[in-house]
Every structure is written in C-alpha cells, then in structure tokens.
Amino acid sequence: MTEASPVVRGACPHDCPDTCALLTTVDNGRAVRVQGNPAHRHTDGVLCTKVSRYAERTHHPDRLLQPLRRTGPKGSGQFEPVSWDEALDDIAARLKAIAARDPQAILPYSYAGTMGLVQGEGMAARFFHRLGASFLDRTICASAGSEGLTQTLGGKVGMKVEHFAEAKLILIWGSNSIASNLHFWKLAQQAKRDGARLVCIDPRRSETAEKCHDHLAIRPGTDAALALALMHELIAHDWLDHDYIERHTLGWDGLRERALRWPPARAAEVCGIPEQQIVDLARAYGTTKPAAIRLNYGMQRVRGGGNAARAVACLPALVGAWRHRAGGVLLSSSGQFPVRKAELQRPDLLAGRAPRTINMTTIGDDLLREASPDFGPKVEALIVYNSNPVAIAPDSSQVVKGFAREDLFTVVLEHFQTDTADYADYVLPATTQHEHWDIHTAYGHTDVLLNRPAIAPQGQARSNTDVFRALATRLGFDEPCFAEDDLTLCRTAFGDRIDFQQLLDVGWVTVPVPEAPFADGGFPTPSGRCEFHSDRLAAMGLDPLPDHVPNAEPGGTHPDYPLAMISPPARNFLNSSFVNVTSLRDIEGQPRLEIHADDAAPRGIASGQMVRVFNQRGEYRCVAEVSTRARPGVVNGLGIWWRKLGPFGTNVNEVTSQRLTDLGRAPTFYDCHVQVAPLEARH
Ligand SMILES: Nc1nc2c(c(=O)[nH]1)N[C@H]1C(S)=C(S)[C@@H](COP(=O)(O)OP(=O)(O)OC[C@H]3O[C@@H](n4cnc5c(=O)[nH]c(N)nc54)[C@H](O)[C@@H]3O)O[C@H]1N2
Ligand SMILES: Nc1nc2c(c(=O)[nH]1)N[C@H]1C(S)=C(S)[C@@H](COP(=O)(O)OP(=O)(O)OC[C@H]3O[C@@H](n4cnc5c(=O)[nH]c(N)nc54)[C@H](O)[C@@H]3O)O[C@H]1N2
Numbered sequence: 001m002t003e004a005s006p007v008v009r010g011a012c013p014h015d016c017p018d019t020c021a022l023l024t025t026v027d028n029g030r031a032v033r034v035q036g037n038p039a040h041r042h043t044d045g046v047l048c049t050k051v052s053r054y055a056e057r058t059h060h061p062d063r064l065l066q067p068l069r070r071t072g073p074k075g076s077g078q079f080e081p082v083s084w085d086e087a088l089d090d091i092a093a094r095l096k097a098i099a100a101r102d103p104q105a106i107l108p109y110s111y112a113g114t115m116g117l118v119q120g121e122g123m124a125a126r127f128f129h130r131l132g133a134s135f136l137d138r139t140i141c142a143s144a145g146s147e148g149l150t151q152t153l154g155g156k157v158g159m160k161v162e163h164f165a166e167a168k169l170i171l172i173w174g175s176n177s178i179a180s181n182l183h184f185w186k187l188a189q190q191a192k193r194d195g196a197r198l199v200c201i202d203p204r205r206s207e208t209a210e211k212c213h214d215h216l217a218i219r220p221g222t223d224a225a226l227a228l229a230l231m232h233e234l235i236a237h238d239w240l241d242h243d244y245i246e247r248h249t250l251g252w253d254g255l256r257e258r259a260l261r262w263p264p265a266r267a268a269e270v271c272g273i274p275e276q277q278i279v280d281l282a283r284a285y286g287t288t289k290p291a292a293i294r295l296n297y298g299m300q301r302v303r304g305g306g307n308a309a310r311a312v313a314c315l316p317a318l319v320g321a322w323r324h325r326a327g328g329v330l331l332s333s334s335g336q337f338p339v340r341k342a343e344l345q346r347p348d349l350l351a352g353r354a355p356r357t358i359n360m361t362t363i364g365d366d367l368l369r370e371a372s373p374d375f376g377p378k379v380e381a382l383i384v385y386n387s388n389p390v391a392i393a394p395d396s397s398q399v400v401k402g403f404a405r406e407d408l409f410t411v412v413l414e415h416f417q418t419d420t421a422d423y424a425d426y427v428l429p430a431t432t433q434h435e436h437w438d439i440h441t442a443y444g445h446t447d448v449l450l451n452r453p454a455i456a457p458q459g460q461a462r463s464n465t466d467v468f469r470a471l472a473t474r475l476g477f478d479e480p481c482f483a484e485d486d487l488t489l490c491r492t493a494f495g496d497r498i499d500f501q502q503l504l505d506v507g508w509v510t511v512p513v514p515e516a517p518f519a520d521g522g523f524p525t526p527s528g529r530c531e532f533h534s535d536r537l538a539a540m541g542l543d544p545l546p547d548h549v550p551n552a553e554p555g556g557t558h559p560d561y562p563l564a565m566i567s568p569p570a571r572n573f574l575n576s577s578f579v580n581v582t583s584l585r586d587i588e589g590q591p592r593l594e595i596h597a598d599d600a601a602p603r604g605i606a607s608g609q610m611v612r613v614f615n616q617r618g619e620y621r622c623v624a625e626v627s628t629r630a631r632p633g634v635v636n637g638l639g640i641w642w643r644k645l646g647p648f649g650t651n652v653n654e655v656t657s658q659r660l661t662d663l664g665r666a667p668t669f670y671d672c673h674v675q676v677a678p679l680e681a682r683h
C-alpha cells in the first residue's frame, strides 16, 4: 500500500439493522481494505466478519463484468457476451412490445440486496411508475411484524437503540444479535456489565442465547402465548402501571380479559418450556426498571407473526416501561426518517393508472398463473435487481418452475451469476457499493449515511440507476427526472430535511428523535394511544385484540412430518449474499441442519452425516449436526445457501411454503414441518 492510499467514506449497503459507516482504503484503483469508521458512534470502528471481507467480494474473480445473453435452455447458465447497446436495445424493444398490450405484464422483483435509497427504489421506481408495470408487494422479510407494530404503536417507531445500554433487564426476542445485529449486542454487553439481566427468547440455542443469563427455548410460533401469559402474571401480581394504562392505552378491558385466559401453565404447554421460566420472567419484567425489549424479525415468520408482534408490543405500556428512555421496545427504527419518498420515486408518473400488485412471497405461484379477471395478465417479463429469488423465496420448486418458463422474458441485474441469474435471458453486470453513490437510512439506529464511490466501476459494470436511465431513454421517457444523476438523487432523498453538506463533510447525520418517545403517550396511532384494541383491524374483519395464532405446521402433529423446522441465517452469510465468497464459505463449511440428540438417535443420524430433509413440497440435503442448539422436536436448517453451491443443487427453501402470515401478507419460513432421514435410507 502506498503512502498516499486514499481512504473513502461509505456505508454498508446490506440488509442489516446496523448500517455501519465504512472506510475503504484504495490502492491503484482497487479497494484493498474495508474497516469500520471509529468516528461513527454506532459503528465504533467495528465491522462484522462478512463485510470486513467486502473487498474480496468486490474484486472477486467471478464478478460479472460484461452483459450476457442466454444461449442455452433456461436455467442452464449458458450465456454469451453482448455489448451494452445490443442488450439494452433488445430489452427495451421487448418491454415496449409487452407494454403496448398491457404494461402490468411486466413485473419488477427487488429487495434489499442494497438498502440504498438510490440504487434500491430510486430511478427504478421512477422507471416502473412511468411504464405502468405491476407493483411488487415487498413482503419477504418484515411486513408481518411491521404491520403488528403499526397497528399497536402506530408505526416503525420505538426506543433509541443507544439507550439499551442503560436498561436493567433486556429481552432479546426472536433475534440472534451476535450474528445479525452485532452493534446492538455491544450495547447489551455494556448493560450487562452494569448489572442488567439478559434474557433470550428463541427456539434455537443461538450464539446469542448461550451468552444470555436466561434462555426460553420456546417452540416456533408460540411467542404470543408467552406474551399473554406474561400479561396474566402482571395482572395477577398487580405489577401494572395503572396510571399509564388509563391515560395512554386503548382497549385494556378486552386485553385484560384475553390475558386472563393464559395462566402460565397453559402457555408452558403451548410453548414447550417449564412453567417456572414464565413465572420468573414475568416477575423480572414486572419488577425491574427500566426494562427493554429488543424484538426482531425472527419471531414473525410464522402464521401468527403479526399477532405475536402485537402482543409483545403491548407489554411496555402495561408496566409503564415507556416512561424511561431505557424502557420500551424496539423492532425497527426505519419509520423515524423523513425520507421524501414521492420526490424520489415519483408515483405521479403513474398519471392516474393503478396497476395490480403482486406479492413477492408468492412469486412461485404467480409466475405460473394464467391471465384471469382476478389476477390480470400473465407475467410476461420480470426485471430482477437487488434480490436472488430463486434461492430466497419460499417453495423453491414452484419458483424454479416459474423462472424456467420459456415464454417469460427475464432480465437480472447482478454482481454474480446467482441461482436467479442462471434463469435470465439477459444478465447485466451491476456496480457494488464501492463503485456508486448512495444514501442510507437504517433500521437499527437513526443516522442517515452517505456512500461515496471508492473505485471506478469494474469491467463494464453499470449502476442500477444507470441501467434504468438508459432503458427510460430507449422507451422514449423524456421527463427531466430520468436525466438526474446519482448525486442529485441522493440530495433529493431528504431535500432540506437534513444537512447534506454534513453528509458530504462527515458522512452521516443523526435524525432528531425524542429520548423517551412515549413517556407521556403520544403514540402515532389514530387514537394517539397504544392500541391494544385496534379499530382498524376490526374494520378489516380481523381480531381487534392480539391473540396466539398457532402455526399451520407446528410439528408433532403430522404423521409423516413430525419435526418443526426453522431456517435462520448462518452467521457468515447475509441471506444468500457472500455464499460465494470463499473465505466465508470455508468458515460455514456445508449447509447444516442442527438436530437434537433425542430426534437424531431414533433416526440413526450422527453428526457429519448427509441427511435428506423433506415434506410434501420437496426435499433438500445437508449435513446433520447433532447439537443442543436445536431443541427437541425442532430442527434448524441454517440458510441461505446458493442452490448450486450446496450438495445436490437444492437449498432449505425447497421445503418452506408460500402460506402467508395473519397480518402483512408475509412469508412463513419458520412455520414448516419436515421429516429428516439419513441419505442412504428410503422413506
Ligand atoms: N449474519 C447475518 N446477519 C443478518 C442476516 C443474515 O442473513 N446473516 N440477515 C439480515 C436480515 S435480512 C434480517 S431480516 C435480520 C434478521 O435479524 P433478526 O430479526 O435479528 O433475526 P435473526 O438473527 O435472523 O434471528 C432470528 C432468530 O429468531 C429465531 N426464531 C425462529 N423462529 C422463532 C420464533 O417463532 N420465535 C422466536 N422468539 N424466535 C424465533 C431464530 O432461531 C433466530 O435465532 O438480520 C440481518 N442480519
Ligand atoms: N428459508 C429462509 N428464507 C429466507 C429467510 C430465512 O430466514 N429463511 N430470510 C428472508 C429474508 S429476512 C430476506 S430479507 C430475504 C432476502 O433475500 P434477498 O433480498 O434476495 O437477499 P440476498 O439473498 O442477499 O440477495 C440480494 C442480491 O442482490 C445483489 N445486489 C446487492 N447489491 C446490488 C446492487 O447494488 N445492484 C444489483 N443489481 N444487485 C445487487 C446481491 O449480489 C445478491 O445476489 O430472504 C428471505 N428468505
């Protein structure tokens, strides 16, 4: 490295609550080192293992560096290089022809491969709005919990993350913080040093669970039963803040009546844990101040996920935890940012059209649907960016069938030849975070971060924005907004609502939010109260009060598929990103299924053995690890491998279903029953 190696300020683009501030050292036009910025208080100079390898990903020998056109059958991965002009001309002509019949036959498919507002739904949204393409309902991760929170607290709002350090009791609920929210874990450690008790609620004995004082290894999808039993005990012992309930909540009588139906013994039965654990947790929660709940998305990927998030979000109001800045609950902070979404995404370009909406979770079914009055036109073209649906969407065998349609025109913007890119007609090489501008909000803190390009685009890679600008030109979209460059889009995202000069000078801006947002009520709900009872849900014909909605596939009931399965992320991957980074894949080894000895022994399964995991939807294969990380009756299939890099070209989503949650139209990845058998044996 030369003396003069510049260091460029950026932001981690990944789907992670922490949105770290990055420092990239550049040498000879290459990113050679990526570090956490010590001056950013949330990052504090520390990155996770994955992103400290980001330069390895950027300069990976397999990076896509030129546009490719399919030459073999769909899915074969056979392509030939083409020029950008040829690719864009052909794509534009194909889209134009389809749009002339009905633009709704064109579907964007994207998620949070980058969380940047510009390379995410910046120029892309403008393009699809102007085109009149189908809307995509972006539900794949968080919409059940988000809806539950919104119906209860009024939005994705809650505690400021930094105040967890001052709590005396922290419930880590449905989250493996050490793997997926590392900088929160640091705050929890600080609280622990100052005498706080840490309690983890998770079916899996995760890296985080084993480091907490207590671990409640509940069955998947039983969180609402646990929350209701905690309420039962708060009532029974009168650990309630009557004044807070009276002044700042709605529907207490109804919730009280419901909670009284959940004595700890009943919840213990449902959750599969000792009654004493529930009684002890209720006492701790009712008598420790301040008490804080770090709720996370791991607990809402089941049929009752929305209700479960609602039930948990009611707890702080009952004990008046919100009165203290280190009390309350935090699921996501993303509702706190004053983004000018309309200026950035320009829904006005729809010009009065109201395209139909397709749920990204059910892409498996929806690609296979024929035109109908209900559904609208058959999907004829799919533009995928920032997502790898063939690997990450549920019920893969259906997803693969849809992507394999010879009459579907598929364009994939990617860094790598992913499972999804294998099914493309055109693969377009995209820039990474090291090569483009972007601006970021976060869902685990309340700072806005700017990302500067550190190096030039590699090979012929172009940014997502650039591709959509080029397509707009070819389709004759001549509105001035299609000519705006990325830095202009970064400025547009907040306009004068934040100090852009500070972003340029320092790299981040802290959004002002109250220290203890609901100390005196003022919830952003229609009633201004914490809504135990939701009139909005009642108006939709739904239960206005939170309840335990049992899993559709709880395990233990189906004769052929007796085990419940969850598929939380592997620590060294980020969803399906990084699976192709050799140094990280070497740490993870092979796709693993954690299984308890009580379930392994009768099946003749030993650690290290290849097993089949199967149900009515499909089968995948992986290596068994007999482990106390799994509780009896529940297996943990760690995700999300690229199908083609796992054994036999399948992954865990072969067995997950397209069933949706109670609220938020979200996937139910962790509501899934399976059977497991050694590979040699037949079932
Ligand atoms: N290393 C790493 N970090 C990541 C990701 C990654 O893939 N890898 N993914 C990112 C993304 S997209 C997201 S959405 C966030 C998710 O981050 P979190 O929402 O914090 O969730 P996870 O860490 O995925 O952990 C979910 C935990 O929930 C547990 N769980 C499963 N079912 C239930 C249940 O029914 N009830 C309860 N109480 N717990 C349950 C799982 O065992 C797991 O330990 O993490 C982000 N960070
Ligand atoms: N079984 C099971 N399935 C799951 C989950 C689970 O826990 N279990 N978790 C679910 C969750 S929480 C989520 S959020 C989804 C995540 O699913 P996805 O959002 O699809 O996330 P990734 O798998 O990380 O894929 C993102 C892709 O975007 C690409 N990308 C990144 N940056 C850019 C860019 O700037 N431009 C372009 N064109 N491409 C870019 C990356 O190379 C990567 O291939 O998966 C879900 N699937």
Ligand code: SF4
Pocket: 012, 013, 014, 016, 017, 018, 019, 020, 047, 048, 049, 050, 051, 052, 182, 183, 574
């Ligand atoms: S902890 Fe999260 S935000 Fe920070 S570098 Fe890792 S993935 Fe990015």
Ligand SMILES: [Mo]
Pocket: 015, 140, 141, 142
């Ligand atoms: Mo996610």
